Amino acid sequence: MSESGKINEPGVLQSNGSVSLWSRGGTARRKAGQLIRVAVAALLLWLIAWRVDWVEFGTVLSNASLPWLFAVLAASAVDRLWMAGKWHYLIRRLGVTVRFIETLYVYYVGILVGMAAQWGLSGDITRAVRLARLTRQHKKVVVSVLLEKVAGFAASGVVAIGAAVLLNGIHSFAAPSLLMVFAVLAIIAFPLIPLIILSPVTARLLNSISARISSKFDLESARFETDGPQLKRGAMVFFFLTLGEQAMPVVTLFMVQLGLGIETGILQTAAVIPIITFLSRLPISVEGLGVYEGLTVLLFGLMGMSAAEALALAITSRAVGLVSVLLGAGVCLVVKRYKGVAGDEAVDPLNG
Numbered sequence: 001m002s003e004s005g006k007i008n009e010p011g012v013l014q015s016n017g018s019v020s021l022w023s024r025g026g027t028a029r030r031k032a033g034q035l036i037r038v039a040v041a042a043l044l045l046w047l048i049a050w051r052v053d054w055v056e057f058g059t060v061l062s063n064a065s066l067p068w069l070f071a072v073l074a075a076s077a078v079d080r081l082w083m084a085g086k087w088h089y090l091i092r093r094l095g096v097t098v099r100f101i102e103t104l105y106v107y108y109v110g111i112l113v114g115m116a117a118q119w120g121l122s123g124d125i126t127r128a129v130r131l132a133r134l135t136r137q138h139k140k141v142v143v144s145v146l147l148e149k150v151a152g153f154a155a156s157g158v159v160a161i162g163a164a165v166l167l168n169g170i171h172s173f174a175a176p177s178l179l180m181v182f183a184v185l186a187i188i189a190f191p192l193i194p195l196i197i198l199s200p201v202t203a204r205l206l207n208s209i210s211a212r213i214s215s216k217f218d219l220e221s222a223r224f225e226t227d228g229p230q231l232k233r234g235a236m237v238f239f240f241l242t243l244g245e246q247a248m249p250v251v252t253l254f255m256v257q258l259g260l261g262i263e264t265g266i267l268q269t270a271a272v273i274p275i276i277t278f279l280s281r282l283p284i285s286v287e288g289l290g291v292y293e294g295l296t297v298l299l300f301g302l303m304g305m306s307a308a309e310a311l312a313l314a315i316t317s318r319a320v321g322l323v324s325v326l327l328g329a330g331v332c333l334v335v336k337r338y339k340g341v342a343g344d345e346a347v348d349p350l351n352g
Contacts, residue, residue, distance in 0.1 A: 044290025056308035068259030076324035079248040086241040093234030094140040108329040159246040160278035167271040264303040272299035
């Protein structure tokens with residue numbers, strides 16, 4: 001409800017500078033879903049805590065190597081730059097004129113909003129609305145975010161299948177030929193994904209979704225066209241950049257292991273991290289909390305790691321990732337302030 005006592009209309013700019021994203025019914029459903037995810041996260045964390053030897057957990061953390069953790073922090077920063085860079089590449093290929101520092105700043109703002117709201121989609125909406133208002137090319141920016149989310153999920157799924165094949169080779173859970181068939185199909189299908197998404201049928205669907213978002217946030221709308229070989233080549237390059245980015249969690253988690261002195265091997269790490277990453281993206285808890293830690297304990301346990309060591313690995317990687325985001329956002333804020341990066345007029349799509 002606004003200060004004047006009137007009910008906020010969804011998608012309308014309010015007098016306090018916020019955008020009301022949900023009607024009262026939508027807000028109630030979202031809060032109910034959020035409570036369920038919080039309950040799932042709390043239950044999973046309780047089950048993990050029940051299994052952990054906390055004395056061993058403390059010992060593992062006390063033996064952490066600061067040089068290695070700083071190296072992990074640097075690798076995490078590179079990962080963030082990679083993610084923002086490939087989004088910037090896609091935006092430019094779609095014909096949007098924007099500087100990389102502006103894309104990077106908006107990217108970090110989206111991450112922080114998603115973390116604060118404990119709902120990743122709010123961060124994506126924030127990125128779309130901010131950059132759309134900054135560039136005045138609303139349809140293309142919204143479509144870029146939709147394409148990025150599809151690409152990320154598809155790439156993560158493909159790599160997770162490959163990791164499952166590798167894990168099965170180590171522990172033989174299922175017939176290798178069966179998993180190999182899935183892996184081959186996934187590898188063949190992945191290059192076709194950008195072509196499918198940029199097909200006329202999908203373009204009409206994206207235009208419909210983008211038009212609704214533009215209408216909700218009072219953005220000007222223009223039809224998005226997917227014709228042209230240059231755009232298709234750009235989409236293909238973007239999808240393979242997304243696929244390559246999936247290697248970064250494997251590298252950073254292996255570095256965290258070295259920092260904690262609990263190395264299991266790069267091959268073993270590659271066999272489980274993509275699976276953990278993919279399943280943690282599913283919206284069943286708050287930002288994957290509990291899911292990520294539980295899968296780390298379960299799958300690294302197959303590699304001979306104790307529950308305490310695996311939990312220390314998961315928590316340390318989360319902490320380093322959080323510090324990396326905060327430092328990156330701080331640097332972008334300083335650059336924005338002193339280099340004149342635009343974006344102050346943009347509004348976060350969250351209630352105040």
